[in-house]
Amino acid sequence: MPEIGQQHLPGSQDSPILGFLLLAAAIWASKTWWQDYRQGLCGKPVPGALPGATQFTVKALWIASVGAVLLVIAETLLEKTTGQDTSQSLLPAWFIAPMVAAAVLEEIIFRGYLPIQGKGKATLYGSCFTLSILFALAHPYLWQWESGILQFHFHSGKAFLTTGFLFIKSLWFYAARFAPFNPKRSLLPCVAAHLAANLTVFITKAVQGYIAW
Numbered sequence: 001m002p003e004i005g006q007q008h009l010p011g012s013q014d015s016p017i018l019g020f021l022l023l024a025a026a027i028w029a030s031k032t033w034w035q036d037y038r039q040g041l042c043g044k045p046v047p048g049a050l051p052g053a054t055q056f057t058v059k060a061l062w063i064a065s066v067g068a069v070l071l072v073i074a075e076t077l078l079e080k081t082t083g084q085d086t087s088q089s090l091l092p093a094w095f096i097a098p099m100v101a102a103a104v105l106e107e108i109i110f111r112g113y114l115p116i117q118g119k120g121k122a123t124l125y126g127s128c129f130t131l132s133i134l135f136a137l138a139h140p141y142l143w144q145w146e147s148g149i150l151q152f153h154f155h156s157g158k159a160f161l162t163t164g165f166l167f168i169k170s171l172w173f174y175a176a177r178f179a180p181f182n183p184k185r186s187l188l189p190c191v192a193a194h195l196a197a198n199l200t201v202f203i204t205k206a207v208q209g210y211i212a213w
Contacts, residue, residue, distance in 0.1 A: 016094050022101035030104055033187070051112030052177065052187025060186070064176035064193035071172060072200040075165040079158070085208065087158040093213045096202055103195035110135050110170070111177050111190040124178065132170035136163045169197055 029050070036053035039046045046053070079085040116127040137143075141159040144151045153159040176182060176189040205211050 016092070016097075019094060019098040019101075022105065023097040026101035026104035029108060033108070050108060050187075052185060052190070054184040054186045056182065056184065056186035056188045060176070060182040060189040061192045063181050064172075064189035065196040067172055067176075068169065068193040068197040069200050071165065071169055072197050072204065075161070076204050079161065082157065082161070084158040084161055087156070088205065088208070088210045090210050090212050091205060093211055095211075099198040099202060100195065103191055103198055106135075107173065107187060107190045107194050111173050112187050115174070115177070128171065128174040128178070132167050132174065135170040136166035139163070139166055141166075169194075 033050045033053050036046050036049035037055075040049065040053055041055070076085070110131055114127070114131050116123050139162075141162045142153050142156075144153065173190045173193055176193045177185055177187060182189050202211070
């Protein structure tokens with residue numbers, strides 16, 4: 001069985017071209033979001049604006065980012081204490097491109113468009129919980145599509161640990177959008193948290209020797 005990486009996007013690990021295309025798409029989306037945000041500051045309605053293109057605070061960015069980093073540290077320590085830290089795949093250095101892209105594109109989709117808003121807190125929180133399960137399972141740790149065959153890794157403690165922390169991180173990203181410290185429900189704290197988490201993962205893997213330079 002292939003070793004399980006701490007961060008993996010379906011199909012992108014083996015294709016640098018796809019990885020950098022994802023990064024280009026993230027840059028374009030970021031530029032569009034910022035334009036929508038700037039227009040919104042002028043008090044003008046922005047038809048079709050990207051979700052969460054609203055005012056944010058530096059405090060919200062810090063809370064979201066620090067919380068995400070602490071979760072990665074907790075995950076790393078738990079991997080270490082359970083002996084799962086050696087069951088990781090070697091990632092190429094260019095993989096930082098899709099990891100950065102994921103912080104933008106996944107947030108726009110999962111924390112932006114998909115949550116059910118305007119139907120009460122119970123519905124909102126329920127959708128965030130359900131979407132966090134889908135978010136965690138969408139990453140190929142408990143499963144893997146290889147050579148046209150769907151393989152499951154239910155016997156892998158590392159796969160369950162990583163998937164579990166993806167679920168927890170997703171809940172935190174939703175908190176970064178809908179918690180009181182982000183009163184305008186800006187999407188930017190979610191992106192900042194996701195980016196902080198992914199960069200911390202990359203740095204951690206580099207220190208552990210799992211990045212091929």
